[in-house]
Amino acid sequence: MARVLIADDDALLRGLLQHKLSADGHLVLVAEHGGEVLDLVRDQRPDLVVLDAMMPVMDGFEVLRRLKADPDAASVPVIMLTALRREADVVGGLQLGAADYLVKPFIPDELLERVRRLAAPQQVQNDDRARRPR
Template sequence: MSQYILIADDDPLLRAILEHKLEAAGYAVKSVEDGQAALEAAAEDVPAIVVLDAMMPVMDGFEALRRFKQDPRFADVAIIMLTALKREADIVSALKLGAADYVAKPFNPDELVARLDRLMTGLRGGSA
């Protein structure tokens, strides 16, 4: 498994901001515009973490999350939902489907980086 972060969001400005912020924090990053593209990118090179928007064209984040969690190749991939959906039912649904975390938009990029740092540390077995 690679130690890169895959971002799937249909907003090109948000993708650019996240890429910049995460690369500045020392992460390798790849970004795509929808859930189907995220699954295809992950099949080529399995990421450590996937950041998924919920509302995207082609395949939404909930369906992508479902497919990631059903595929044994992605069993160790942590998935964070990053979405404007703030209803309790959406949050609970994502967590039940296997999301490691759920961050509502608008969000603080520094908080997202801190959450990613925590997940990445856990994936590395506690070493920094």
């Protein structure tokens, strides 16, 4: 079971993703805006973040930039899930460090498979870190 943070300002989409990921056995955390994401990543240590680009307070690209600049959060994989489909947006997100980029509308089962693929190695790494004496 991976700990997955969903960050999107659309309550309906958050609910759909929360249901889909929970049914697949994941522990799901949710954030409505970019500022919340940074706090939840620091406090809850998710194995993966599904991040919208267009959110209030702080957009997803700025959130991604800050996550990748933080040594404690830089290794957390981020899947950008957004309606922004221009080449510059996709390439920009990947250059900022997104592990994957999926354009809305999307196929929920495709996202689920991408989450499984990216969260598994991260989950092992987090488990190992938790077992190490401090």
